[in-house]
Amino acid sequence: MLEQLTQLVQQFGGDAVVKNSAIPNDQNENVMNETSSSIFSGLQKIASEGGGEQLAALFKGNSIDNSNPVVQQLSQQLSGNLGEKFGLSSETSSGVAGSMIPQILNSLVNKAKDPNDGSFQISDIINAVTGNSGQASGIMDTISKYGMQFGLDQNADGKVDVADAVAIASKKGGFGSLLGKLFGK
Structure with a gap:
C-alpha cells in the first residue's frame, strides 16, 4: 500500500511541493517521501489507538476535507515532521499538509470504492494500516x-x-x- 500511496503523493505533489518556492528543489523528493510515510504511519497510529470508526467513516463519506478528524490528525503530524526534518516554516508545512492530505485521501477512498479500479481494496488498506x-x-x-x-x-x-x-x-x-x-x- 505504501507504494500506491507514494504514487498518489507524486500525483498531487506538483503544486504543493514541486512548484512551491518555499521548498528547495533539492528537497522535493524527500518532502514527498516524508508525506507518504507520514500519512501511512498516521493511519497506522489512528488504527492502533482505537480509531477504527474514524477510518471506517473515511470510506463511508463522499468528500474528505480539512474538517475531517483523520485529515486534521494526519495534517498536524505531517506539518510537524516537515518542519522538524526539513526546517520548513509552519506556514509552508501546514500549506503542504492541508493541500495534499485531503486530495490523497479522497483519491485513495474513491479508488477503493470504484469496482473498476483494482489498485486499492478497502480490506487491503485496512490490513496494511493495522498490520493484519x-x-x-x-x-x-x-x-x-x-x-x-x-x-x-x-x-x-x-x-x-x-x-x-x-x-x-x-x-x-x-x-x-x-x-x-x-x-x-
Whole structure:
C-alpha cells in the first residue's frame, strides 16, 4: 500500500511541493517521501489507538476535507515532521499538509470504492494500516455495520460480505449499486 500511496503523493505533489518556492528543489523528493510515510504511519497510529470508526467513516463519506478528524490528525503530524526534518516554516508545512492530505485521501477512498479500479481494496488498506492485526477485523466489522444500516445484507445472515456483493451484482444496478448504497451515492 505504501507504494500506491507514494504514487498518489507524486500525483498531487506538483503544486504543493514541486512548484512551491518555499521548498528547495533539492528537497522535493524527500518532502514527498516524508508525506507518504507520514500519512501511512498516521493511519497506522489512528488504527492502533482505537480509531477504527474514524477510518471506517473515511470510506463511508463522499468528500474528505480539512474538517475531517483523520485529515486534521494526519495534517498536524505531517506539518510537524516537515518542519522538524526539513526546517520548513509552519506556514509552508501546514500549506503542504492541508493541500495534499485531503486530495490523497479522497483519491485513495474513491479508488477503493470504484469496482473498476483494482489498485486499492478497502480490506487491503485496512490490513496494511493495522498490520493484519485483530484491529483489521474490527474496522471491517464497522464498515460491515454501516452496510447493515443501508440494508445491504442480502442473504439475511447478519453480515455484509462477498455473498451479499454477488447477490447485489446479479440484480439490476449491479455492484455499482451496492457501493452507491454503502457509500451514500
